[in-house]
Amino acid sequence: MYELTAEVERLVAESGVQQGLVNIFNRHTSSSLVLMENADPTACRDLEAYFDRLVPEDLTYFQHTCEGPDDMPSHIRMVLTRSSETVPVRDGRMMLGTWQGLFLFEHRRARHNREIVVTVHG
Amino acid sequence: MYELTAEVERLVAESGVQQGLVNIFNRHTSSSLVLMENADPTACRDLEAYFDRLVPEDLTYFQHTCEGPDDMPSHIRMVLTRSSETVPVRDGRMMLGTWQGLFLFEHRRARHNREIVVTVHG
Amino acid sequence: MYELTAEVERLVAESGVQQGLVNIFNRHTSSSLVLMENADPTACRDLEAYFDRLVPEDLTYFQHTCEGPDDMPSHIRMVLTRSSETVPVRDGRMMLGTWQGLFLFEHRRARHNREIVVTVHG
Numbered sequence: 001m002y003e004l005t006a007e008v009e010r011l012v013a014e015s016g017v018q019q020g021l022v023n024i025f026n027r028h029t030s031s032s033l034v035l036m037e038n039a040d041p042t043a044c045r046d047l048e049a050y051f052d053r054l055v056p057e058d059l060t061y062f063q064h065t066c067e068g069p070d071d072m073p074s075h076i077r078m079v080l081t082r083s084s085e086t087v088p089v090r091d092g093r094m095m096l097g098t099w100q101g102l103f104l105f106e107h108r109r110a111r112h113n114r115e116i117v118v119t120v121h122g
Numbered sequence: 123m124y125e126l127t128a129e130v131e132r133l134v135a136e137s138g139v140q141q142g143l144v145n146i147f148n149r150h151t152s153s154s155l156v157l158m159e160n161a162d163p164t165a166c167r168d169l170e171a172y173f174d175r176l177v178p179e180d181l182t183y184f185q186h187t188c189e190g191p192d193d194m195p196s197h198i199r200m201v202l203t204r205s206s207e208t209v210p211v212r213d214g215r216m217m218l219g220t221w222q223g224l225f226l227f228e229h230r231r232a233r234h235n236r237e238i239v240v241t242v243h244g
Numbered sequence: 245m246y247e248l249t250a251e252v253e254r255l256v257a258e259s260g261v262q263q264g265l266v267n268i269f270n271r272h273t274s275s276s277l278v279l280m281e282n283a284d285p286t287a288c289r290d291l292e293a294y295f296d297r298l299v300p301e302d303l304t305y306f307q308h309t310c311e312g313p314d315d316m317p318s319h320i321r322m323v324l325t326r327s328s329e330t331v332p333v334r335d336g337r338m339m340l341g342t343w344q345g346l347f348l349f350e351h352r353r354a355r356h357n358r359e360i361v362v363t364v365h366g
Contacts, residue, residue, distance in 0.1 A: 021243070030281075040188070046197075050198050063289065075291065076290075084329065084331075086330055095239055115341065117334075143363055158322075165316065167308075168320075208330055210267065210269050210361045217271065219272050
């Protein structure tokens, strides 16, 4: 889990939009974009541990394994979560709750570059 | 599961927007906002029973348990569902299907106040 | 899984919107709308196989079974995935990643007509 809240907040401020919505979109099928508790780091670690068990790598019926054992689980974990979030903007800021942070949830083991598209509209 | 359809429909009508989208956003990480079958109450009860089993409270590897056994499961159930919905508006009304209702899916046992932000744009 | 990418791309082009967002909304509670890997057909088949096991049809505690054993699982699979996607539009096209395709994920066995609402805004 990689937190993106501060970066997106900066883009919202730069846009000059005071009231509207911001859409944050992940252009990949093996990672997710989610809102999550951002105060206690163990919450994200427990989430990762849970997903490791919910969608294990060694399911024998998987056929889509060309890129290794974490290939198919990464797509399933993405479908079980989200590819984008849409967050209200008020007074030039995201109207997140006290404990809400925006995270990229990476599902692959190897290093990947990820492209996130942020669209602010008033 | 608490249905919010009528309240959001009222806000959409008051906005005067005839054609566009409405975004309904939940500012919390231990409850969700989902569309669900709203005709037969047993559908929501079965959904709750399923989630109780899918993300049980007694998983021994959880570390984020400061607020009790329903703390970490509430965050996971939120990530497995959604924090917001975006629904098309036509003729001043949400264009929901016949069986679709909008629900707050509460994941904590204790009573909580929940803030939902509704943004209508034409 | 039924791919809708080309049809939605055509509607975006027809709208004339160059920069903005497109919301694709599924008006049903027993099917989903998801982004998924669209290059290798086995990825979608593995996803379907996984969901068949994650939400099986023979759970004895289900009460909402009026429409048959695939009734309640279809609602749960919908809640575990998504009812809509919002995708950025740039230069008159959806800004999907290389491997991203838009799919209707049908959860019922019998044939159903499905209504999808596409809203493009600049």
